[in-house]
Amino acid sequence: MTVFLTLVVIALFGITLWQMSKILKLSQLKNADNSQVANDKDNDLQGKLMLGFVIFLYVLTVYCFVQYRSFFLPESASEHGVDYDQLMFISMVLIMFVQIITQGLLHYFAYKYRGKKENKALFFADNDKLEFIWTIIPVIVLAGLIIYGLFTWTDIMNIDEEEGDPLIVELYAYQFDWRARYAGEDNELGKANVRFIEGVNTLGIDASDTYGNDDKITTELHLPVNRKVIFKMRSQDVLHSAYMPFFRAQMNVVPGMITEFAYTPTLTSEEMKNDPYMIDKVATINKIRREKSKKLVAAGEEPLDVYEFEYYLLCNKICGVSHYNMQMKIVVESEEDYEAWLKTQPTFKEQLSAQASN
């Protein structure tokens, strides 16, 4: 591969040089006009290329939307994500509409009005009406988008702990991993500060705060379906960002403060795995992995594992050398499964006494 690439680069470089010398020669031989200012012939060719370029742009656009449609995230697994996707869809349609029209006009004009010696340009310096129209149209459209966006934003970001029976979970970030802390029976997190970090108390929970006794610290994030979760986020060292793309959720995790985000998961991990989109996607990925594994085995290395989809949380704010591998598995399951799983996890108090008895 390396050799191949080096060869490609060298070849490209060679072709460039060759073409350059050829063009230099051509430009000197063919015409006496070497003023280096575009003449009618240049205008004609470049104008046509402009038309070609906009066609390239359109083809590229269509290609990307068709070929890469499997890249779009699947249906949202959270309640507010449905509104998010709707707003994204509307904005996308709008900007693609404007994109196609304006790029078309720009390049078409560049082609249509390519210069000729005998042509005369139109002295057209101003037109208040025209300018008014294209000021007011963006104003109206953007006003619509702003209002729509702001309503959705307020809905998402207004976190009301009193409403319903939300689950309180702390997301704790450090170089380079995540922990989740469940608030336990009392649904109230114990106080915490990095100054309490010692031994098994890796999250710095204040042992004198009784609310903390029943807290449970886990390495996986399990969430009951259809119940609102409020995440309280804390960082131990540097900035991190808790990014949960399948739930259309993200919030930075900032040392020295507690940031919040809330959502209601609506699709269990099982449901997402059995979604036709996801079945296809996983099949494609596994095909790629099998091919890669073949090469690896041939080179005497371990093959890759077969991939099975799980929700994940990833760090999305540069946080150090292993930033690229700071992830946590998320499982969305039924209320009963969630309770059963949570029972198997030790409380903070149990962990402390286990440490003491050792």
Add this chain to the structure above:
Amino acid sequence: MSAIAHAEDHAHDDHGHHKETFITKYIFSQDHKMISKQYLITGLIMGIIGIAMSILFRMQLAWPDHKFTIYEVLLGKFGEDGVMDPGIYLALVTIHGTIMVFFVLTAGLSGTFSNLLIPLQIGARDMASGFLNMISYWLFFLSSIIMVFSLFVEAGPASAGWTIYPPLSALPQAIGGSGAGMTLWLVSMAIFIASSLLGSLNYVVTVINLRTKGMSMTRMPLTIWAFFVTAIIGVVSFPVLLSAALLLIMDRSFGTSFYLSDIYIQGEVLHNQGGSPVLFEHLFWFLGHPEVYIVLLPALGITSEIIATNSRKPIFGYRAMVASILAIAFLSTIVWGHHMFISGMNPFLGSVFTFTTLLIAIPSAVKAFNYITTLWKGNLQLNPAMLFSIGLVSTFITGGLTGIILGDSTLDINVHDTYFVVAHFHLVMGISALYGLFAGVYHWFPKMYGKMMNKNLGYIHFWVTAIGAYGVFFPMHFVGMAGLPRRYYTNSNFPYFDDLADTNILITVFALITAAAQLVFLYNFISSIFYGKKAVQNPWKSNTLEWTTPVEHMHGNWPGEIPSVHRWPYDYSKTNENGEYVIAGQDYVSQIVPLQEGEEELHH
């Protein structure tokens, strides 16, 4: 008007008699044209370094499992056995961003063309203070040297991202690059800011005071408007970055807690208490966002001038263009929060910043529409500079439109810090501003070096770059919408991203081709300086004042009196009532030509 009076007695100064030595002419020159060339060449060299870095990390992203000897050759111990170290990957990303944004697109673009064009296009002998101008360049040079030098420190250069958010940038325990590398980065940037401020103050003073007779503000070319407003934004916002950097230096070296609080790292609790990284983000982006326009406005100014000249038509809606520049400048200082929607700041602030951010789309849209209308019914002379200008409008639209998505606080939640953002800002400010730089170089090369650049090489350069740039950044949006975070050393730890690998290879191949095309430009640039065809005085048949100066450079720009100005700079293809050109047989009327008999001045 005092400005005019001043310009007049300036005209009687005798500028020609200084004895020039090699050193005063080529090194410590106070002549704006020489300083402009110094900026350009330094900027291009920094550009080569910046682009080379992007090639290295793009290769890593495309082929994470392959070993490339080139890593070991270029990165030394950070590329041992051809495997790139994850820390150096982040350093490359960081320094690439810093160099491209500040050293190439701020100093290389605005420094070059503000210096070259402000005195020439407003009819001044030189900048208001040639000495400060010289200091400004040499400070820039010094900061470039320090930045390059920082690449060679033991623990690696700064690697906390070009935004250097603390605590990562403040704590050497958090990442190796936050030691000596970061210190040098901060020192370099502090000097850079001083350089930028000296330059900007000079530009502002020159534009206000040294316009020649008849050059009212509404007769200034749009280039000058853009440089003038850019300088004002720079003066307003760069000092804030300096204070942000100073506080960071204090946190790093003197144990203060402006940005740090409650940190446990490497088994140790730090004493810092009460600071907030969010404060740094506010200070940083108070410069960081206007910075986008500091980069972009000069490019748009250059484009306005080039599109009008090469369309043989007045720029459409001169007043609207000026108003847009002013509106963008004003709004650019109140939108910084859109980088911070999910930083933990109060969500209400997010609503306010969404509002102001989407407002800025309006003047931007007006500018784009005006460019398109300027082309309409023109007689387009498709010189390489013109192609790059049209290319700029194209990437400005494409990149600007995705800004509507990112500027919406709701939509930002799920695409924040993904490759969608990377694609967006590279198109709208990176590629667009680079096109502006190239357009400017092709257009004003005859003015700078008295030679013409080869147009055919220019065409090759443009088309390969245009296709390559879209090839790199258009698919990148889709990779971003898959939720792929930026600044990941490799994506192979998430099998979910396995199907993006081919697209990443495609992007890298386009990047390699595009970078190779820049060699064509370099070759053309250098060979034209020495062997280019000698330029005539006004090769593009342009109206502005710089084309009334002699081809050979002279101190003081014009032999004899400074010309006075009688009209705006966009009288292209202006006709009398009988349909004839104002000056028979010539489709342009230079600004120094008085109104002809029976000609009406346009109240644009």
